[in-house]
Amino acid sequence: MTLLIVGATGTLGRQVTRRALDQGYEVRCLVRSQKRAAFLKEWGAQLVSGNLLDPETLDDALEGVTAVIDAATARATDSLSNKKIDWEGKLNLVAAMQRASIDRYVFFSILDSEKFPDVPLMNIKCCFEKYLAESDLKYTILRPAGFMQGLIGQYAIPILEGQSVWLTGQTAPIAFMDTIDIAKFAVRALEVSDTERQSFPVVGTRAWGAQDIIKLCERCSDKTAKVTTVPLGLVRGLGKFLRFFQWSWNIADRLAFTEVMATGRELNASMDEVYQTFDLDVGEMSTLEDYMQEYFSRILKKLKEVEMAQAKQKKKKKKKKTDRTYPKF
Structure with missing residues (x-):
């Protein structure tokens, strides 16, 4: 089976690529920059240049492909809007798949997207889910709540560097x-026919609130966090202001996620039936405790090595200076 992975250079897409390669699939990655995606080629994937907003490039990329795993989404720093990439781009991709007679499609949405029509990206994801339900595709929709990787920049690094962790007044626990x-679920979906034309939550073993994450990071790093609380109204006002400028629309859309946090409701779901359907073992999944402990252990070890190297270099320089100051006779 030949897979086309879209969004393969992203946080999730690269893991999907790695998993598919490890499972023995022939993997092709649609990329906008061959240079930026060079590491995927080193792993064993084939790179094809293309763009979701350029339909002609999609026809070439899909030639000989059996299934598509789509992990593409607009980043906050992208010049193109969520609507362009996550709606128009997806419609182009599906149309190209239909022209190529490819009907197996794995799509990543967001858990509870239907409950937040005022959050642009979640509304677009929800609308595209409905579009897929009306199509003839053998789709599988996976609905994560949040990535552990995103917590590193939000919590771990500021705590390590003694900087502020920014929070709004109320936060919703997220699994x-x-x-x-x-990525294990995405690749496994291709092997399980019961996942076709179905939607599944894909979440962690428990939901974590912001204060719980901070305490976990403090325990793993042996440091005390500096927490700065930002009024929700201020974040909302900043989001509205950024919408006046096209270059900052994606940032404004990300700030709109504060509306999810403001509800205080858990972003979580039962995974019992999901694990049964996909025939995966919950015991093989990472917990946030294990993930953070491994991260901090690795970083603290690296920092210690750097400090030792700097101390050694400083001692060496001091010795050279002493030898020049006090020559031997």
Whole structure:
């Protein structure tokens, strides 16, 4: 089976690529920049240049492909809007798949997207889910709540560097999952016919609130976090202001996620039936405790090595200086 993976250079897409290759699939990655995606080629994937907004490039990329796993989504720093990439781009992709007679499609949405029509990206994901339901595709929709990888920049690094962790007044607990584990579900879906034309939550073993994550990071790093609380109204106001400028629309859309946090409701779902359907073992999935412990252990070890190297270099320089100051006779 030949897979086309879209969004393969992203946080989730690269893990899907790695998993598919490890499982023996022939993997082709649609990329906008061959240079940026060079690491995927080193892993063994074939790179094809293309763009979701350029339909002609999709026809070439899909030639000989059996199934598509789509992990593409607009980043906050992208010049193109969520609507362009996550709606128009997806419609182009599906149309190209239909022209190529490819009907197996794995799509990543967001858990509870239907409950937040005022959050642009979640509304687009919800609308595209409905579009798929009306199509003839053998789709599988996976609905993560959040990636553990995203917590590194939000919590772990600021705590390590003694910087502030920024929070809004109220936060909703979220069942974060490691993208390595989410990738297992994506690739496994291709092997399980019961996943076709179905939607599944893909979430971690428990939901974590912001304060719980901070305490976990403090315990793993042996450091005390500096927490700065930002009024929700201020974040909302900033989001509205950024919508005046096209270059900042994606940032404004990300700030709209504060509306999810403001509800205080858990972003979580039962995974019992999901594990049974996919025939995967929950015991093989990472917990947030294990993920953070491994991250901090690795980083703290690296920092210690750097400090030792700097101390050694400083001692060496001091010795050279002493030898020059006090020559031997």
